[in-house]
Amino acid sequence: MKILAIDPGKKRIGLAASDAMHLTTRLLPVLEVSGLGESLRELAKLIAAEEFQKVVIGLPLNMDGTEGEPARAAKAMAQRLRQELAAKHIACEVELWDERLTSFEAEQRTRQQGVAKAKAKAFLDSVAAEVLLEDYLASHPQESE
Numbered sequence: 001m002k003i004l005a006i007d008p009g010k011k012r013i014g015l016a017a018s019d020a021m022h023l024t025t026r027l028l029p030v031l032e033v034s035g036l037g038e039s040l041r042e043l044a045k046l047i048a049a050e051e052f053q054k055v056v057i058g059l060p061l062n063m064d065g066t067e068g069e070p071a072r073a074a075k076a077m078a079q080r081l082r083q084e085l086a087a088k089h090i091a092c093e094v095e096l097w098d099e100r101l102t103s104f105e106a107e108q109r110t111r112q113q114g115v116a117k118a119k120a121k122a123f124l125d126s127v128a129a130e131v132l133l134e135d136y137l138a139s140h141p142q143e144s145e
Contacts, residue, residue: 001020001022001053001054002017002018002019002020002050002051002052002053002054003017003018003022003052003053003054003055003056003133003136003137004016004017004028004046004047004050004052004054004055004056005017005018005025005055005056005057005058005129005130005132005133005136006043006055006056006057006058006077006129007058007099007125007126007128007129007132008057008058008060008070008073008074008077009033009125010033011032011033012030012031012032012033012125013030013031013033013039013043013125014030014123014124014125014126014127014128014129015027015028015029015030015031015046015126015129016028016126016127016129016130016132016133017050017052017133018133018137022137022141025130025133025134025137026130027123027126027127027129027130028046028126028129029123029126030123030125030126031043036077036080040077040080040081040084041084043055043081043084044081044084044085044088044090047085047090047092048088048090052092053091053092053093054092054093054094054095055081055092055093055094055095056095056096056097056132056133056136057074057077057078057081057094057095057096057097058074058096058097058099058128058129058132059071059074059075059096059097059098059099060074060099060100061098061099061100063100074096075096078094078095078096081094082094097132097135097136099128099132
């Protein structure tokens with residue numbers, strides 16, 4: 001089962017993908033946000049083209065587990081993506097996953113790899129999506145079987 005991970009943001013949407021066996025993950029180019037509707041159409045095209053069977057969207061909960069505006073926006077995005085996929089007859093499950101600390105982990109990774117700060121901003125969101133995906137896969141080992 002190929003999985004697409006999404007790290008939603010107001011300006012950019014970070015993307016990462018797993019292979020079907022969940023042995024590897026890869027960064028995908030960030031999607032520049034030009035409006036939710038257009039972003040959802042672009043995501044639906046990507047999901048269909050890459051034949052993803054599941055999408056995992058980062059749910060940015062507060063550290064105490066409560067929901068703020070970003071979490072509500074992620075939930076709304078998940079619901080609208082489900083509707084977009086259904087309207088286009090694309091069979092793909094959409095799930096939300098707690099993404100607390102993924103941005104911190106992504107920043108740590110880019111720093112450890114010696115990525116220049118200017119370049120790091122260009123793909124930091126996709127690195128956060130990859131961290132989210134790795135966390136999800138580690139919590140769901142049976143899905144790769």
